[in-house]
């Protein structure tokens with residue numbers, strides 16, 4: 001099928017597109033300094049590059065570019081119904097970055113965005129202001145790493161650090177930082193906060209190798225988690241998305257046993273378990289981007305516009321992983 | 337296939353010579369030259385002429401994900417630091433009239449410098465351009481090409497001929513600049529062509545035909561056929577022999593859509609289990 005000779009494509013971030021108005025921000029200057037040698041192209045608006053028609057998401061992943069921009073409104077979104085809200089009434093999320101350096105085959109961003117180039121909005125203070133406005137009305141539960149992996153990017157942005165600092169002085173705010181990275185060392189020196197949850201996505205090594213391209217392996221993720229837990233951070237473990245793969249029972253059993261052999265289950269804040277699920281429209285686009293993906297080409301059932309495994313298989317898979325995790329973690333702390 | 341456009345013959349002649357392109361006499365509205373791997377069109381100068389010619393050419397072709405489009409030609413610059421004859425790959429294209437901007441995806445490594453180019457409708461004599469390079473076609477050609485190609489398949493390669501004082505440049509000077517650079521461009525194009533094979537379809541033409549046949553036999557609706565195809569793709573990706581599977585279904589003849597549905601459900605159970 002395809003063949004792309006090594007060395008044919010430019011390295012990641014060979015080009016950085018910078019909005020004129022983003023030029024003045026300190027973060028922009030820092031990033032440009034850090035990525036010296038990249039070509040800088042000045043742009044008017046990030047959408048001029050990000051939202052072009054007919055881009056090749058898959059190829060761009062192999063040579064992703066960076067886009068630095070300023071976002072003015074709609075900085076914080078109300079959580080959608082399909083998102084797990086962990087019992088939080090005022091559930092919000094924010095996309096201070098769009099896209100991710102990892103390349104998971106099942107990633108819904110392939111269906112959501114027309115480009116896999118990475119956008120960083122450099123005006124973090126405006127995000128903080130918008131959260132402060134919400135906090136005047138009610139407590140806020142905010143997911144800050146939804147359409148990206150923020151911790152994976154910490155070396156370039158320091159955004160996790162900034163958000164934790166912000167959470168420290170805003171006790172009515174709870175933030176969740178979802179990640180697959182093994183970058184805990186970059187925030188090791190920060191004092192853990194009760195209102196900050198580090199949520200690690202865990203998958204069997206077979207899944208990581210085959211479908212979560214460029215992500216750290218299980219061992220490295222677990223080491224990061226262990227260090228975070230031992231230092232007193234609130235850590236959520238996400239066995240999500242669970243995939244129907246060959247020998248799935250065995251793969252997930254080994255995963256759960258491995259994780260809890262290294263990490264003290266009593267110190268885990270909570271656990272979330274979920275199956276691969278994605279909107280029908282996204283899946284259609286994802287399949288177009290990756291026509292040869294086994295995960296995406298599974299014959300999913302579609303119920304009310306959401307594609308996932310059929311009822312019987314879903315119950316089987318969730319029930320099984322739930323019972324595995326339930327051996328270690330108090331069931332009240334497991335969210336499905 | 338590599339598609340090349342130049343505005344003038346003088347910008348094309350070295351490609352024609354070095355690649356051994358032959359005039360395509362089946363096209364008489366524009367000058368088109370080709371061999372088995374390259375098609376070159378001389379579009380004429382200016383936005384409308386160039387876009388029309390390129391569209392005319394591309395609309396008659398079956399463009400694939402492996403194809404590339406290159407616009408090659410001379411351009412002006414307002415930047416006196418740039419030496420005449422220097423070659424650039426354009427990473428930004430601005431239309432001077434509308435101020436619209438276009439960005440080819442620079443995914444492939446290349447040996448050229450990079451710069452933005454601004455396309456004017458008339459010859460630019462003053463140094464009023466915002467982008468370092470100036471020409472009279474790029475913005476229109478980009479829009480025409482992007483109907484057929486993805487942004488990473490589109491390249492604008494420009495050799496600087498003047499500092500926006502066009503009256504002093506003579507033909508020999510332009511020929512000379514082009515002659516000096518064509519080899520580098522050809523070598524780079526060949527490198528991409530030889531190393532970039534981007535067919536990602538799972539099913540062969542033959543398998544697609546078998547699926548069509550089975551779908552007819554099983555009286556499938558269009559939705560059912562899609563579902564069936566999806567199952568077959570999945571089954572093939574799991575490294576199974578789908579010809580054998582399809583051959584068993586080729587022997588089945590259904591009397592109704594409902595009967596077909598039952599077969600489909602059965603197949604799904606078989607494949608997923």
Ligand code: SF4
Nearest residue numbers: 100102103104107148
């Ligand atoms: S880590 Fe998350 S955001 Fe990044 S590619 Fe994987 S699924 Fe997508």
